[in-house]
Amino acid sequence: MLKIGICEDEQNVLNQISCCIQEALNNEIEYSIKEYNFGMAMLKDREIFDLVILDLDMPGMNGYELAQEIRELDTEVKIVFITNYSIYKDYAFSVHAFGYLVKPVNRDVLSALLRDTVKYISPRKKDTQQVKFLFKEGVKSFHLKEILYFEYMNRDIHLQTLRDREYIIHKEKISNISKKMSLYDFVVPHKSFVINLNYVSYVKGYNIYIKNGDIIPLSQSNSTAFRKKLDIFLQKQVNE
Template identity: 40%
Template sequence: MRIAICDDEKSARDLLLQMLWEYPEAFSCLDTYESGEEFLESGKNYDLLFLDIDMKGMDGIETARKIRLRDKKLKIVYVTAYREYAGKAFSVHAFGYLLKPVKKERLFAQIEDAKSYREEEKQEEEPLEFMTTEGRTLLLPGDIYYFEFWNRKIRLCTKEGILEMKGKIGDVRDRMEKYGFAAPHKSFVVNLERIKNIKGYEIFLMNGACIPLSQKQAVGFKETLSKYLADRKEV
């Protein structure tokens, strides 16, 4: 699992880190952040976030609202010394709620619950089949960042790396539209879920990639993205 801690108190971050290091299984990623702003600016994807509510600057509730605009699946567990925040925490679809001082047993129980839900979600999401140069490949839509028509082939940029296949980018666009993909340029089809921000005619993705936004398609693409984000906000 990929886990993050966001708390403006160093002692609280260190305590959680120490307990997480004692968890019997290793995590693929374990990062810490000092503020909601720092977490959001990172653009990184996680499976589980331990988030303090009462932080300086952007508090945990507002941080979660902004997270939900781009990520509905992240499991957010609030960690706070104030029980009265519980109602607000669940208004932004919090996965859990831990009171400080956190007990290791409760912390581990939240991790186990998150792992169980994660496995169920993976089973619900059907993989798609692609005939790549490496052979028949199954990919989850969420694991694909974008498709690019390059050198008479289609490049698939995924979480695991780059794959190539034959075909037409227009056919890819039509096939992937129902999975939340759209074309910002005649040579690209991008996963709207993986867009971090747009500056001018450049689209920055959460994996650090930058792809072009054509001037001709800019207005329509931004409208498609806005509608996609609005629809997800209502979920």
């Protein structure tokens, strides 16, 4: 499913863009749209999107500032700016934006942009972007980008998400979690943790600083292997 987020403080423009998207996609693919009137509201929601359309000229947190925060947490989301002035297109390059739209938004231009977005989302990533776990309440699926880390604590596996929510996985071992998540960008820095490399901010000594502010311990026995995997991951990100 293509997940789209729109942040625009002018309600009429927001409505117009939503309508354009619905007409352009025309039920050809499964999609969802989530609307926001302020940048901080979108940021606090911590939703994971495939495409975000951001108004550059919003009061408070403007679209460029919001894009910087989003890009810190998500290196793959497609970012599109909307603005009254074409001179702002330079901002698009500094956050690796997918494009920009000038108000009033042209329906044909937006339709073409949406088609490009669908084309550039890797089918492989769409196939592997969700994982399932068993909880007391039943089976729940998670987008890979939603998961910060897993922690073994008090004989339970705690799944920590990007939205600062925690889930307790039912009757599972950390070794099984490690094996399952090793197919993706998850590694074991410590016998009690499996972490998502996408959210490692930096490593200092035997502490791993996660982008949400949490600090994960790095054991001496795992230090060399972890640092090597992190270096390989970062190099891969540079080369993509």
